[in-house]
Amino acid sequence: xxxxxxxxxxxxxxxxxxxxxxxxxxxxxxxxxxxxxxxxxxxxxxxxxxxxxxxxxxxxxxxxxxxxxxxxxxxxxxxxxxxxxxxxxxxxxxxxxxxxxxxxxxxxxxxxxxxxxxxxxxxxxxxxxxxxxxxxxxxxxxx
Numbered sequence: 001x002x003x004x005x006x007x008x009x010x011x012x013x014x015x016x017x018x019x020x021x022x023x024x025x026x027x028x029x030x031x032x033x034x035x036x037x038x039x040x041x042x043x044x045x046x047x048x049x050x051x052x053x054x055x056x057x058x059x060x061x062x063x064x065x066x067x068x069x070x071x072x073x074x075x076x077x078x079x080x081x082x083x084x085x086x087x088x089x090x091x092x093x094x095x096x097x098x099x100x101x102x103x104x105x106x107x108x109x110x111x112x113x114x115x116x117x118x119x120x121x122x123x124x125x126x127x128x129x130x131x132x133x134x135x136x137x138x139x140x141x142x143x
Contacts, residue, residue: 005072006100006109011084012141015042016104019077029074035111036067039099042083043117051137060131062117065094069113080104087141093127094118095138 017038025031047053047062055061075081082102089096096116100109121128130138 006084006112008084008100008102008107008109010143011086011098011100012143013046013085014082014102015045015085017041017081017083019075019079019081021077024077029076030079032069032071035069035071035101035113036115038081038083038101039067039069039097039113039115040064042085042099043097043115046085046141047134047137050140051134052131053134059122060119060128060134061122062119063125065116065118067113067115069111071111072108073110075101075103075110081110084109085141086143087138088114088143090130090135090138090142092129093120095130097141098143 019030023030023034082104084100084102086098087095088098094116096114098114100112102109118127119130120126
């Protein structure tokens, strides 16, 4: 059963991303695997800027443990896109992000996806509670 097409108004935060020439595949549109890179970039930028995530030296890191994406319409270089971001589920050590890719200025998503981060201690790779700064930033995105 097809997913309903997400709308811009369904998301709490937007991250602008510029498509690149090499994002296009032989069919002339952005290759499906590239959407996961867009999702990862949008989430991590938000966590770094709003939650204080230190990707280089921090004691806690987020590992992607699950992901999926549904596609509704093609995008291609040189489209300007915006990735909508919200939190669907916030647990003790994990969070499920819900994301959508929009062509700049459009209300209907070209693609929508989900991924789950589990936060772990960098040294032991064992799950840990989401640090307060990150949790506060995520709470701002709860749908």
